[in-house]
Amino acid sequence: MSPITIDGSQGEGGGQILRSSLALSLVTGKAFRIENIRAKRDKPGLLRQHYASARAAEQISNAKTQGIELKSTALEFAPGKIEAGNHSFVVGSAGSTALVLQTILPALAQTSSESSIQITGGTHNPMSPPFDFVRDTFAPVVSHCGWDIQATCNRYGFYPVGGGTVSYTIKKTNTNGPINLLERGPLLFREAYARVANIPFNIAEREIAYLREKLELSEENAKARTIENASGPGNFCMVQLHFENIIETFIAYGRTGVSSERVAEAAVKQIKRYLKSNAPVGDYLADQLLLPICLGPGGSFRTTAITPHFETNAKIIKQFLDVDISWEREDRLSWVVNIEN
Amino acid sequence: MKRLVSIGILGTQLDGPESRKRWEKWRPSVSICQQDDLVVDRFELLYEGKFSRLAKTVLKDIETVSPETSMKLHEISMEDPWDFETVYGVLFDFAKNYPFDPENEEYVVHITTGTHVCQICLFLLTESRHFPARLIQTSPPKRTGVESAGDYRIIDLDLSRYDQLAERFEIEKRDAQALLKSGIDTRNKIFNEMIQEIEQVAIQSRHPILLTGPTGAGKSQLAKRIFELKKSKRGVKGSFVEVNCATLRGDAAMSALFGHKKGSFTGAMEDRDGLLRVGDHGVVFLDEIGELGLDEQAMLLRAIEEKRFLPLGADQEVESDFMLISGTNKNLTKEVSSGKFREDLLARINLWSYELPGLADRREDLVPNIGYELDRFAQDSGRAVRFNREGRDAFEQFAVSAEATWNGNFRDLNASITRMATLTGSKRINLELVHSEIGRLKKSWGKDPVITGNEGLLLSVMGELANQVDPFDVPQLAEVIRICRKSKNLSEAGRRLFTVSRLSKKTNNDSDRLRKYLSKFGLSWDQVVIDSED
Numbered sequence: 001m002s003p004i005t006i007d008g009s010q011g012e013g014g015g016q017i018l019r020s021s022l023a024l025s026l027v028t029g030k031a032f033r034i035e036n037i038r039a040k041r042d043k044p045g046l047l048r049q050h051y052a053s054a055r056a057a058e059q060i061s062n063a064k065t066q067g068i069e070l071k072s073t074a075l076e077f078a079p080g081k082i083e084a085g086n087h088s089f090v091v092g093s094a095g096s097t098a099l100v101l102q103t104i105l106p107a108l109a110q111t112s113s114e115s116s117i118q119i120t121g122g123t124h125n126p127m128s129p130p131f132d133f134v135r136d137t138f139a140p141v142v143s144h145c146g147w148d149i150q151a152t153c154n155r156y157g158f159y160p161v162g163g164g165t166v167s168y169t170i171k172k173t174n175t176n177g178p179i180n181l182l183e184r185g186p187l188l189f190r191e192a193y194a195r196v197a198n199i200p201f202n203i204a205e206r207e208i209a210y211l212r213e214k215l216e217l218s219e220e221n222a223k224a225r226t227i228e229n230a231s232g233p234g235n236f237c238m239v240q241l242h243f244e245n246i247i248e249t250f251i252a253y254g255r256t257g258v259s260s261e262r263v264a265e266a267a268v269k270q271i272k273r274y275l276k277s278n279a280p281v282g283d284y285l286a287d288q289l290l291l292p293i294c295l296g297p298g299g300s301f302r303t304t305a306i307t308p309h310f311e312t313n314a315k316i317i318k319q320f321l322d323v324d325i326s327w328e329r330e331d332r333l334s335w336v337v338n339i340e341n
Numbered sequence: 342m343k344r345l346v347s348i349g350i351l352g353t354q355l356d357g358p359e360s361r362k363r364w365e366k367w368r369p370s371v372s373i374c375q376q377d378d379l380v381v382d383r384f385e386l387l388y389e390g391k392f393s394r395l396a397k398t399v400l401k402d403i404e405t406v407s408p409e410t411s412m413k414l415h416e417i418s419m420e421d422p423w424d425f426e427t428v429y430g431v432l433f434d435f436a437k438n439y440p441f442d443p444e445n446e447e448y449v450v451h452i453t454t455g456t457h458v459c460q461i462c463l464f465l466l467t468e469s470r471h472f473p474a475r476l477i478q479t480s481p482p483k484r485t486g487v488e489s490a491g492d493y494r495i496i497d498l499d500l501s502r503y504d505q506l507a508e509r510f511e512i513e514k515r516d517a518q519a520l521l522k523s524g525i526d527t528r529n530k531i532f533n534e535m536i537q538e539i540e541q542v543a544i545q546s547r548h549p550i551l552l553t554g555p556t557g558a559g560k561s562q563l564a565k566r567i568f569e570l571k572k573s574k575r576g577v578k579g580s581f582v583e584v585n586c587a588t589l590r591g592d593a594a595m596s597a598l599f600g601h602k603k604g605s606f607t608g609a610m611e612d613r614d615g616l617l618r619v620g621d622h623g624v625v626f627l628d629e630i631g632e633l634g635l636d637e638q639a640m641l642l643r644a645i646e647e648k649r650f651l652p653l654g655a656d657q658e659v660e661s662d663f664m665l666i667s668g669t670n671k672n673l674t675k676e677v678s679s680g681k682f683r684e685d686l687l688a689r690i691n692l693w694s695y696e697l698p699g700l701a702d703r704r705e706d707l708v709p710n711i712g713y714e715l716d717r718f719a720q721d722s723g724r725a726v727r728f729n730r731e732g733r734d735a736f737e738q739f740a741v742s743a744e745a746t747w748n749g750n751f752r753d754l755n756a757s758i759t760r761m762a763t764l765t766g767s768k769r770i771n772l773e774l775v776h777s778e779i780g781r782l783k784k785s786w787g788k789d790p791v792i793t794g795n796e797g798l799l800l801s802v803m804g805e806l807a808n809q810v811d812p813f814d815v816p817q818l819a820e821v822i823r824i825c826r827k828s829k830n831l832s833e834a835g836r837r838l839f840t841v842s843r844l845s846k847k848t849n850n851d852s853d854r855l856r857k858y859l860s861k862f863g864l865s866w867d868q869v870v871i872d873s874e875d
Contacts, residue, residue, distance in 0.1 A: 048378065048379075090409055092406060092410070093407065163408070
């Protein structure tokens, strides 16, 4: 069978195309060749982040590969048998541990034997899902697709220093029929956190003060804390909304020269936008749910947006799997996605 | 894929501080390992003992930002990191003892940290391949306050684009050589190699140079060029003094060279500085040095060795620090054995000795020199004169041929061009002028040179056209001519020449074949046999 050819420059033309292709190849056992990797980015080709993902995919599948090198803009990947069990990976330059996970998770989660993986790198990076999102928002939903994920953050790794470690145990379980995530259900409670590492504590305190005032949170549901064992400096504030059917995570990162209030305000803005809609699945979660649902029981969900990421992802899935993915707009912030497999 | 190994010196300022605040600052050594498109597999960090704490902090931080990188610390001891000798020595020893494994590893040498002296030494040792590495430079983020690893750049000194640097150096060298050759694009290998060496000697040495070779080979011209080259490189401050020793006799010789005091001999009306004194801090060219008297030779030896001499009639020595270039067309060793030249003086003046080939031995340089002489005429007379095409072809052809012996070397060539350029009424030297000039030259070299053998025979039959015959054809054509001369007529010659092949021909066309063969070289029967009737 000739390998599937993927054009890395389609859609937003970033690293997601590579990760999705690797994940799908691992799951389906189909070989692929990707060209024009990250063609639309300033530094095209594989950066450390993508290199680490490709190597991780190679490692768990004994794949035959060609072109996995830094700055490479084309690679070939032919997976062998998936090796569940213990694996550890490292990503330098504070590359995201979540993105490495994303690449290998579907294959390991479709295997009935349990896997234990440890990833060293960034745990809280802007531009990629934070650890808390993976554990609290993503894992509970995909458990309905038969993916059992237990997540632990042993050490925080902030951009640009990194050096955090996360571990996951992953295995396949049973499902209770198609996914049906159209409503949020009643709001149970809300929590806010602010964290600082190696910078003054009052930065976190001011963020919490802002969040409490704007979101009318009680003292016990809004807490500032110092992280002791992070390598470098870091700060973020996060709000989680616990609905009956979904927990959504909103995060904003502190940056040099940006006041604590401005940081917290960014989180509040995301929440306000989410609350304007009734859709349970936020922008970021939507495209990550596609693959688990396609591989699992199928079904439908309602989301706040169809992003370019989502569309590209859907396209690539259809190159590997015989599924039907369709979506329909109901309202400005409400779309229904249907998946039949 | 080869492992990437980075070698660098701990930047005691730039790689600091040790405090928690360090992450807010760009630190070059750490930044190499923070790049998202570069993975360093091993990092060799050189540090001085007193900075071991900082080195360990940097080590720990690199392990954090780049778990893929293994770290190695090397304690070095540079008492003074601003002292070239120490720093070079320490880094040289490190490079020498480092187990480079270019089969499996590639190396980058980080030149952003360390004192400037460290950076320069690292560059030099990398350029000289003591570090078989490329250079890596890091630079801070363009906008401050932005958390980023900044930039890096890898410089491969072996890459062709850095050849431009080397090339610029080459061009400068070529310019110097061109100056020595008066800008003439000479092609003679021996001459060019000699010029190459003289260039180096002229720039670097102030020792005496001896130029030998036949009259007119360009000795005095070259001496002057050497002076100009030295002057352009600031090797001399003074002026160029040229003396032909053949013109110096008796008291006048002494006085001209070494100077005199007023009244020291008849006719010495004023104090006079000798030429050697005038050449102080400059170059003195003594042409025909073999003609110098023994007394003068003794004085000259002292002047060279002591840089001082006694002018005629003076009671105090004067000093002069000059560089001596001597010229001669004599065999000085022979002169020494016949007692006409001091052995010790010869040993002094021929430290660098070059024999200039005569023009006849540099035939490939004749064409460029013709151009040079025309330019020189234009400069001297203000009249730009060129050959027309036929004139140029004919003259060049003659100039490089065996007929032209160039007994007077460049002096002959110069005179010849000057005559033709002067005689032409227009700005073009035509064929007619060239022919008469060739006649004049031949006459001046005495009777036509005796050229024997096949070449001589062809020359006598064909004149200048003989030079257009390929060496391949020469023996055959010469033999044909000889047989013709032994024969009564064309048919007899034909029969002799085609004695085998004619047997297999139906008709006898020997004379026709011979006529055609001769006409290929522009020859007729009459021309071929005319000489033998003499």
